[in-house]
Amino acid sequence: MLSDSASPAELRLPTGQQVYDALMVDIEKELLAGNAQDIDAAHADETPDQRQQRYERYLEAFINFDKAFAALTAQLHQAVETCKQNELSRDNIPPPAREDPSSVEHILPPADLSA
């Protein structure tokens, strides 16, 4: 854990694959990054139906992963936002003025592609 005075340069960063595996390990172990290349090798004897069921399971796993990743990114966004507020107020810098603070397209957020 970093001390309170830690700088961004001292962040102990995970790699993208580590983040992927850390989330996927609780969802579908067969889809961990190290397994992906030989994902069918361990199922050489399965029937077409079993294979189909497995693929359906993988699809659900990806949907669940995407939800978990979205939650992680939201949490990180919030943490960074807190850093920003603290840092700007410490330096007495007013929050940046934005002409259009919500320029994200006004479309319905597609929260769940599995629906």
Add this chain to the structure above:
Amino acid sequence: MTRKREKRRLLLPGHFTEGVKSRAEAATYFIDLFVVRRLNTLGKGTDVSAVQEIFDALLAKGGTFPVAAWLGPVATTSSTPAASTDAPDSPNTAQAPSDPSPHTQEEPGAAAILIPPADTREPAQAAEELLSSMSLADAIHAETARIYDLCKQRDDFQEQLDVLQARIHAKKAEADAADTAAKLQEALKAKETDIQRHRSIRMVLQEKEAAGHS
């Protein structure tokens, strides 16, 4: 069986390999652009303990990150592997990622900003590739989701730039702030291009949908 389910039957093993790869890349991209860059924009004195706690919890041995809580009841539907990942033919990575040896970012300057190479596929080609693995309705939905995400990412870039320029104006910025600002401008432009491209792809898909209903 729904049309979507039928379409899903067309999925091939390569889709899953690509799915793993693209998600790992997305995580890399997010960490670099949306965490490290934003923190560096604020300055080296920024307290990042809250961010570090999230990464530490995510990678803690034994898993203490609330993935199951995020997912709710659906998490249990795929939490038990049907076949052992300890099988001889399968690389054994089925345990929690322990000792991830997280690296320290040594040079957090402008050069660290990742700008992915531009996708040069024609919108029609990209649309066809989407339709090879999902229904038309799903493809439109997926592109809409992509555009929405890209817009949010673009706004994040803009926010980083705003903060950095405020710091430069207040003479509170780091020495390499101008380089970082230039790189952020470049990344912002690339994101805009990407948004336009995905809008074109969605337009192709919507034209197909309209043709199908006429």
